[in-house]
Amino acid sequence: MFKVLVSDPISDFGIQLLMDAPDVTVDKKPGLSEDELIGVIGEYDALLVRSQTKVTPRIMQAAKKLKVIGRAGVGVDNIDLDAATKSGIIVINAPDGNTITTCEHAFAMMMALARHIPQAYVKTIQGTWDRKSFVGVELRNKTLGVLGMGRIGSEVAKRAKAFGMEIIGFDPFMTEERAEKIGVKLGTVDEIIRQADFLTVHTPLTAETKHMIARPQFEVMKKGMRIVNCARGGIIDELALVEAIDEGIVAGAAFDVFEAEPPQADHPFLTHPKIIVTPHLGASTIEAQENVAIDVSEQVLHILREEPFKNAVNMPPVPATVMNKIQPYFGLAEKLGYFTAQMSKGPLLEIVVNYSGDLAEVDTQPITRYIVKGVLRQHLGSDVNVVNSMHLAKVRDINIIVQQSSVAKGFTNLLSVTLRTNEEERHVAGTLLNGYGERIVQIDKYPVDVAPEGHLLLVKHNDKPGLIGSVGTLLGDNGINIATMQVGRKIVGGSAIMVLSVDKIVTAEVIQALKNIPDLNKAKEIVFF
Ligand SMILES: NC(=O)C1=CN([C@@H]2O[C@H](COP(=O)(O)OP(=O)(O)OC[C@H]3O[C@@H](n4cnc5c(N)ncnc54)[C@H](O)[C@@H]3O)[C@@H](O)[C@H]2O)C=CC1
Ligand SMILES: O=C(O)C(=O)COP(=O)(O)O
Numbered sequence: 001m002f003k004v005l006v007s008d009p010i011s012d013f014g015i016q017l018l019m020d021a022p023d024v025t026v027d028k029k030p031g032l033s034e035d036e037l038i039g040v041i042g043e044y045d046a047l048l049v050r051s052q053t054k055v056t057p058r059i060m061q062a063a064k065k066l067k068v069i070g071r072a073g074v075g076v077d078n079i080d081l082d083a084a085t086k087s088g089i090i091v092i093n094a095p096d097g098n099t100i101t102t103c104e105h106a107f108a109m110m111m112a113l114a115r116h117i118p119q120a121y122v123k124t125i126q127g128t129w130d131r132k133s134f135v136g137v138e139l140r141n142k143t144l145g146v147l148g149m150g151r152i153g154s155e156v157a158k159r160a161k162a163f164g165m166e167i168i169g170f171d172p173f174m175t176e177e178r179a180e181k182i183g184v185k186l187g188t189v190d191e192i193i194r195q196a197d198f199l200t201v202h203t204p205l206t207a208e209t210k211h212m213i214a215r216p217q218f219e220v221m222k223k224g225m226r227i228v229n230c231a232r233g234g235i236i237d238e239l240a241l242v243e244a245i246d247e248g249i250v251a252g253a254a255f256d257v258f259e260a261e262p263p264q265a266d267h268p269f270l271t272h273p274k275i276i277v278t279p280h281l282g283a284s285t286i287e288a289q290e291n292v293a294i295d296v297s298e299q300v301l302h303i304l305r306e307e308p309f310k311n312a313v314n315m316p317p318v319p320a321t322v323m324n325k326i327q328p329y330f331g332l333a334e335k336l337g338y339f340t341a342q343m344s345k346g347p348l349l350e351i352v353v354n355y356s357g358d359l360a361e362v363d364t365q366p367i368t369r370y371i372v373k374g375v376l377r378q379h380l381g382s383d384v385n386v387v388n389s390m391h392l393a394k395v396r397d398i399n400i401i402v403q404q405s406s407v408a409k410g411f412t413n414l415l416s417v418t419l420r421t422n423e424e425e426r427h428v429a430g431t432l433l434n435g436y437g438e439r440i441v442q443i444d445k446y447p448v449d450v451a452p453e454g455h456l457l458l459v460k461h462n463d464k465p466g467l468i469g470s471v472g473t474l475l476g477d478n479g480i481n482i483a484t485m486q487v488g489r490k491i492v493g494g495s496a497i498m499v500l501s502v503d504k505i506v507t508a509e510v511i512q513a514l515k516n517i518p519d520l521n522k523a524k525e526i527v528f529f
Helices: 016-020 034-041 057-062 081-086 099-115 117-125 151-162 176-181 189-195 215-219 238-246 286-304 320-343 365-383 389-395 467-477 508-515
Strands: 002-006 024-028 046-049 068-071 090-093 143-147 166-170 198-201 225-229 250-255 275-277 348-357 399-405 413-421 425-433 437-443 446-450 455-462 482-489 495-502 520-527
Touching: 002 286, 016 024, 016 286, 034 057, 046 286, 057 081, 068 286, 081 090, 090 286, 099 117, 099 151, 099 198, 099 225, 099 250, 099 275, 099 286, 143 151, 143 189, 151 166, 166 189, 215 238, 238 250, 238 275, 320 365, 320 413, 320 425, 320 437, 320 520, 348 365, 365 389, 365 399, 365 413, 437 495, 446 482, 446 495, 455 467, 467 482, 467 495, 467 508, 467 520, 508 520
Parallel strands: 002 024, 002 046, 046 068, 068 090, 143 166, 143 198, 198 225, 225 250, 250 275, 348 399
Antiparallel strands: 348 413, 413 425, 425 437, 437 446, 455 495, 455 520, 482 495
């Protein structure tokens, strides 16, 4: 039974899928402190959060069973991604479910700012009928600067067009064609801040975007411009903004997010007459909360059940079309890595992976993660997974070389793994055969055809008459049934290998007895999972 902890308020309707799953129990414990979370996290397989729960390295260390952290929303800046990756915990988010809701909130904030709605409301309900102090401005014919033209920024731009605004945007990934399609002029950050009557930011908070709007930017802004931040606190320097408003450069600001949340009681935004604020409500609609909770619940369930999943934040993104092509190789990749590692002696220095045939034409990074996972699992067991395999190899100074070639030695696809240790170099190649599934087709220099499953016995010997019979007799005498047998050799009478799939474990004594057979050079049992 998988245990899921929900530590922030997340839509019940959205997590119904998890609550109904027969193999899952869900505990809702919103508002736990870091220490409280550390106290309970050890028993959980999955953690579901929004932005309140700060998932720190200390929590991750205590989370011995945790496989996945699901963020019911977009921003994952409350989750220490490096610590998650090192601990092999998959972090997923729900990037699409709150786009429109947050865009609408940014728009509501921009309109409230233009027409002083919050300030006018307060005065009116206090009994003052003040029509002079709240003369606003129209949005029509104003220039809206949009920094960050991803999902939310693009939707804001589309709506601004309907209000008759000119839009000038910047995003490192925005092409001229796409900008033209949504009616946005592209500009540099400098051009945007000089021209904007309204400026709205929709980037994540990164080292690059932190304080991207600060004193030097305020100094060149159009006098009387207005600023909206419904993305992340810290993109705009809060103290520099207050100064810019007090100096008359900025006419007003609307903020949904703060550098520290919740802000201290004496935060200058909370009392400034020209700044309006909301308590991080951008994603807070019934629709968005249901959407993100459904999305994240579906993916968490897939991860717990070891099924394919999407929206991982601490793994490279793979488009669905590519994923469909590469996913069938994941099992083979891990088995090849595991097989080669079991064959090898000595500390591992290098893993060389070669993709050929069909595999040379797709992004195979995720397959490499499975190979490395297979290699490392021999010694690290369940501590290694596809999230941390590359990291664990790196910290052990294991070099990973990935090669591609279009020729696949007669196969439509071929995946080969070579391990270099300080003692030897071992090599295994496999393929996915239509109708037959996973096959190992080469071991070191020998061609074979073996299904990577169960127990295999790998024997190196000299190609001499009677040797196969001796091996069969010895195994038979020890009650070990041979299911299949493959012999591979390069030249008649030269060195050869035998791969036997056997029905039960071959004990150390039997291995030793095999090694005593004349002309039998090596015997090794290989197991699969
Ligand atoms: N207030 C709230 O409750 C909510 C806030 N958010 C926040 O809104 C922001 C945007 O979310 P989405 O549009 O869904 O993300 P997104 O990933 O679709 O878009 C972000 C865009 O920012 C761009 N970007 C990154 N660095 C940049 C830079 N230096 N200059 C200009 N652009 C840059 C990226 O290329 C990307 O296109 C995120 O920070 C997210 O956490 C999202 C949902 C709710
Ligand atoms: O999705 C995001 O990035 C948000 O900021 C929304 O945060 P929340 O889930 O409302 O705590």
